[in-house]
Amino acid sequence: MDLDALASCLTSPACLVTQTTSGLIIGMLLFLVAVGLTLIFGVLKVVNFSHGAFYMFGAYFAMTAYQLTGSFALAILSGAVGTALLGLVFERAFMSRVYGRDVLMQLLVCYAFVLIFDDVVRMIWGPEFKSMGMPAAFQVPPLFIAGGVVPPYYLLLIGVALAAAAVLGLGLARSRIGKVIRAAAHNPGMVSALGINTGLIYGGVFALGGMLAGLAGALAAPVRSLTPGMGFSVLIESFIVTVIGGMGSILGALIGALLIGLIRSFGSLGFPLFTEGLMYLFMVIVLVSRPTGLFGKEVA
Amino acid sequence: MTRTRKPGISRRSTLALIGVGAATFAAPWVARAQAKTIKIGMPTILSGRVAQLGTSSRNAVLLEVEKINAAGGLAGRQIEMVIRDSKGQPQEAARIARELVNTDGCEMLLDGEASSGSFAVHEVARDLGVLCIHTCSEASSLTADPKQHIPNAFRCVRQGIHDSIVGAGYAAGIAKAKGLKKWATCSPDYAYGRDTTGEFVLYLKKFAPDVEIISESWPKLFQPDYTEVVTKILQAKPQALYSCLWGGDLTSYIDQANIYAMFAQMEVFAVNMADYTALTVVKNLPKGIHSGDRYIKTFPPTPENAAWGDAYKAKYNEYPTNWSWQNATAVMFLSEAVKKANSTDGKKVAEVLTGLTIKCPFGADGTVTMRADDHTLVGYAIGWGTTIPQEPYVPDVKAGDWKAIFELEAEWKKSKGYT
Numbered sequence: 001m002d003l004d005a006l007a008s009c010l011t012s013p014a015c016l017v018t019q020t021t022s023g024l025i026i027g028m029l030l031f032l033v034a035v036g037l038t039l040i041f042g043v044l045k046v047v048n049f050s051h052g053a054f055y056m057f058g059a060y061f062a063m064t065a066y067q068l069t070g071s072f073a074l075a076i077l078s079g080a081v082g083t084a085l086l087g088l089v090f091e092r093a094f095m096s097r098v099y100g101r102d103v104l105m106q107l108l109v110c111y112a113f114v115l116i117f118d119d120v121v122r123m124i125w126g127p128e129f130k131s132m133g134m135p136a137a138f139q140v141p142p143l144f145i146a147g148g149v150v151p152p153y154y155l156l157l158i159g160v161a162l163a164a165a166a167v168l169g170l171g172l173a174r175s176r177i178g179k180v181i182r183a184a185a186h187n188p189g190m191v192s193a194l195g196i197n198t199g200l201i202y203g204g205v206f207a208l209g210g211m212l213a214g215l216a217g218a219l220a221a222p223v224r225s226l227t228p229g230m231g232f233s234v235l236i237e238s239f240i241v242t243v244i245g246g247m248g249s250i251l252g253a254l255i256g257a258l259l260i261g262l263i264r265s266f267g268s269l270g271f272p273l274f275t276e277g278l279m280y281l282f283m284v285i286v287l288v289s290r291p292t293g294l295f296g297k298e299v300a
Numbered sequence: 301m302t303r304t305r306k307p308g309i310s311r312r313s314t315l316a317l318i319g320v321g322a323a324t325f326a327a328p329w330v331a332r333a334q335a336k337t338i339k340i341g342m343p344t345i346l347s348g349r350v351a352q353l354g355t356s357s358r359n360a361v362l363l364e365v366e367k368i369n370a371a372g373g374l375a376g377r378q379i380e381m382v383i384r385d386s387k388g389q390p391q392e393a394a395r396i397a398r399e400l401v402n403t404d405g406c407e408m409l410l411d412g413e414a415s416s417g418s419f420a421v422h423e424v425a426r427d428l429g430v431l432c433i434h435t436c437s438e439a440s441s442l443t444a445d446p447k448q449h450i451p452n453a454f455r456c457v458r459q460g461i462h463d464s465i466v467g468a469g470y471a472a473g474i475a476k477a478k479g480l481k482k483w484a485t486c487s488p489d490y491a492y493g494r495d496t497t498g499e500f501v502l503y504l505k506k507f508a509p510d511v512e513i514i515s516e517s518w519p520k521l522f523q524p525d526y527t528e529v530v531t532k533i534l535q536a537k538p539q540a541l542y543s544c545l546w547g548g549d550l551t552s553y554i555d556q557a558n559i560y561a562m563f564a565q566m567e568v569f570a571v572n573m574a575d576y577t578a579l580t581v582v583k584n585l586p587k588g589i590h591s592g593d594r595y596i597k598t599f600p601p602t603p604e605n606a607a608w609g610d611a612y613k614a615k616y617n618e619y620p621t622n623w624s625w626q627n628a629t630a631v632m633f634l635s636e637a638v639k640k641a642n643s644t645d646g647k648k649v650a651e652v653l654t655g656l657t658i659k660c661p662f663g664a665d666g667t668v669t670m671r672a673d674d675h676t677l678v679g680y681a682i683g684w685g686t687t688i689p690q691e692p693y694v695p696d697v698k699a700g701d702w703k704a705i706f707e708l709e710a711e712w713k714k715s716k717g718y719t
Contacts, residue, residue, distance in 0.1 A: 005535075015535050022531040029525070127351040129548030131555060133583025141561055149534060151559035223555045224524050225548035225581070229348070233524050268517070268528040269535065275528070276520065 006270030017148025019265045025154045027261025028161035032216035033234055034241035035168065035253040036209030042248030043185040043205045046095060047103070049110035051238065052231025053117035054083045054210040058217025059226050060125055063132040066221075072135040076160075079218025080211050087210025091203045099202075114232070121228040132221040157219050164212065165254055172250065181205060185248075240279055244286050246296020255294060338377040338644050340634075341400025343393045343421060344412030344436070346385035350547070352577055353623045357412040357436060358383050359616050360624035364631035374638045382406055386417055393417035397424040397432075408432070408646060410630055412623070415439040415492060425453045431646035433630045436623050438463075439492070443676040444718050452650050454675040456630040458622070460496050462682055463571060465708045466700030467592050468503030470684035471569050474590070475508045475540065480567055482514045484538035486529055486553070488545055489518035496544045496571070503708070504542075514538055519549075526553045530560050538566055546572035551582050558584055573687055574694045576619035585689040592684050594622035599697040600681040604661035625662045629677070632660055633670060664702060678702065 009015035033055050040048045058079035065071075065078035094113070098106045138153040172178035184191045184201045192198045216234075224230070241260055245252025260279055267275040286294060342361065345354035365379045373379060382404050386393035393413045400406040401424075409432040411421040418437035425432035432453045434442060440461040442448055474480065485501065487493035505511055515536035517529045530553075533541060545553050550572055557563065563586035572578065573591035593599045597609025597619070608628070612620040620628075634649070636658045641648040655672030657679075662668065668679045682705075685697035713719045 009535060018531050018534065019528075022527045025527050026525055122347075122351075127347070127355065128577065129352070129551065129581060131551050131581045131583055134555065134559065138559070139584060142559065149531070149560055153559055220524070223552070223559065225552040225555075227548050230524065233522065265528045265531065268532045272517065272532075 001271055001274075003270055006266065009266070009269050012147075014147030017146045017150065019148075019269065020262070021148065021150045021154060021158075023262035023265035024158050024258070025261070026264050027258040028158050029216050029220055030234070030237055030241055030260060031254050031257035032161055032164060032219075033213045034238040034245070034257055035165070035250055036212040037235075037238050038242045038245070038248055038250065038253045039168075039212075040206055040209040041242070043181060044095075044099065044202055046099065046106055047110075048095075048206075048209070049107055049235070050090075050113040050117065051209070051213055052233075052235030053114060054087060054213035054231070055217040055220075055234050056117070056121060056226075056228070056231040057086060058083045058214025059132075059221040059224070059230065060121060060217075061214065062218035062221045063130060063226060064125075066132055066135075072137065075132075075221070076215070076218045079221070080215040083214025083217070084207040084211035086214075088203050088207040090210070091206035092199075095206065096199065096202065118228045125226075125228075127228060130226040132226065134222045138222070153222065160215070160219060164215065165250075168212075169250055237279075240283050242293070244283055244293055246293025248297070249293065249295035252293055252295030336377055337380045338374055338408075339380045339382055339404060339406040340408045340410060341397065341404060341406030342381060342383045342410040342412050343386045343396040343400070343417070344383065345388040345414065345417075346383075348388050350388055350414060352547075353414075353436070353621055354385070354388075354412060356577075356616075356618075356621040357623045357627040360612065360620060360628040361410060361412075361631055363612060363615060364628050364635075368631070368635050374635065375642060375644050377644060383412075386413060388414065388417065390417045390420040394420035394424050397421045398428070401428050401430050406430075407644065408634070408649075410435055410627065412436050412627060415442070418442060419448075422448065422450075422453055426450045429646075431650050433633065435627045435630045439495070443674045444713055444716070446718060449674065451654075452646060454633075454650075454653055454670055456633060456670070456677045457626045458680060458682065459676065460492070461499055461709055461712055462678075462700070462705050463592050464496060464499035465503055465705050466682050467569065467571055467684055468500050469507055469700070469704070470698060471500075471504055471540075471542070471590065472507030472511075474567065475504070475511055478539075478567065480540040481510050481512055482536075482538045482540070483511055484515035484517070484533050484536055484541045484566075485513060486517040486519070486533060486541060486543045486545065488521045488549060490521050493518070493521075493544055497542065499712075500542055500544075500571070519545075522549060524552070526556045529553075530557045530562060534560060534562060534565070540567040540569065542569045542571075544571050546575075547577060548581075550578050554582050554585070554589075558586060563589065574685070574697075575622050576693075577621050579687070579693045580619065585687060587686075587688055589687045590684060591687055591694065593681065593694065593697050595620050595625050596692070596694055596697065598692040599683060599685075599694065600662070600664060600666075600699075602661065602666065604666070605681075608661045626677075629660055629662055629668060629680075632658055664699060678706075 037051045061082035062075040062079035066075035098109050140152055142149045142151045184198055188198050241253055241256040245256030263278050264275055267278040271278055344357050365381055369378050382400055384396045386396055397409055409430055411418055411432055411434045413421055415437040418434050429452055434455040438457055438460045440459050443455045485497050487497040519526055519529050569590040571592040573589050574596055575594035597606050637649045637652040637656055638644055641652045653670050657667050657669040660668040662680055664679055664681045671678045683697040683699040685694040687694055
């Protein structure tokens, strides 16, 4: 424990800015992965254990597009669109066959695909780790805000993630398709009876979830090494986020991800040997006090 | 008088049956002893995060075996390598090692496992008495600890303690010249990271007593994001940073630290930077990171080393790794020992290997030795230098002094109760 370091950071504006943005960066990437997971669970009632693979594919798609075109915007787009298409095909071909089945069966199918997807990446891109590299536009000195260090690329990353959260939240709350999705989550039988193609809705939601994870992977690609299996550790933290925020809640995913990000960034100062443990401890406290998570709803 | 014969199997038939049975069961062993080819087993890591290193070990072994077979083989017997994937799991490495000897009939083992698996394979070698050369484990205790010593096992690998002595000596020189007193460390949170960092700091403080460690970070192995570690180090404002992160973890760390302009704010000493796996992957490699040599075809700066690196690249379309040269050296040792013993018998080869010095492209003076008292490799090229973002990546490597290494290693062994 190094509480002196934590206390001196909390009283220093420069340190506060640096550590808060550091927490936001970790949190916003986690949010993009976790919100897809929570959305799929909320509507399809499936715990998509293979969700980390979409993060991995997003990163690899982005790297390949960047190498081929040299355009960072196209790289991000490829990561997002590629994983959306992959999600749609995966849902229609495999996941749609296990809806309503035993949870163990769903987990086994997902886990099988975790291994298959990792091997597919190994076959296409090779087993060695890769690096996309930072686009030239962002190879600039960091900004100094109130003495705190903030890299411009991370400002973009936070902005894109916040925009995705806003579009998703507003879209689900206000748009017609959002209402249909919410209705399908609540009572799929009734939605189907009204003549709405629920299969299409399910496929679309799965594709959207995959796309958000792919977007996170594409945004992370310039600063994280790419390896087969890279989605797994992100998936574990995303599960923690969804458990803290409440399975099925988008706002919960956002708040949960930000809390985990801040715990990591400030925890590394005050509790350098217990940063990981702090995350789990926080999850346990939330589960004991609110078993459905901070924003989760009781299932009847 | 007529001879009566009791019903049932006669004594003669029983003896005949036993004879036939014995011959049947012994046949494969006789056949094996006379086999023209010699099988050498190799458990290594061919899948998972470390697959690249395991693959480069296999490649190097096959490159050398090809040369030996073309020249007539080991004492006239062609080598057949039997290489299996342990997936980096110690229990799987031990199972495979046992199977390679007992089922596949391998007469020798090259243990291409990381430290955790090597100790498991070492126990198999102890149990079966088969000749075994460890080719990847850098954990010093594998050969330094007398409890681990067995006559049939050798280690043909660089050692953590050697790297720490040379690295700390190099770093202390720069620390004194530039007045670097405040240091931070950032290493992976497992045995290798903790031990190597501890040994480096121990010798750094010995050579430069003014040095003070003001911040330590222990990210977990394969952690995807290092942002909180980078910002924590920036807050501590050290003058220098030591890290033994490696592979993809090191490249992630560099990419993430780069955008905070961390490398402009402190001197960075990353022992595992100067390996082609990391050097060729990082897109924006900062200039001036200090690193130990892992494998660089320009160090030792000899035509033999450069030719070996180029031959490997020509065959596999990528540069060798640190594990590659170690595996290649193990095959060179085997070849020379068999020649000297004029036999492929494991016991005889082990006797010759003990204390053997061979010519080798990776030797500090063109030779390397399998030290007799602890069966470990010494005399290999070891040094530190600073990186540049393009080939030759580390243009000027300062070689470590083996005399000083031997002296300090002996002291270290004493302090550990090994001697």
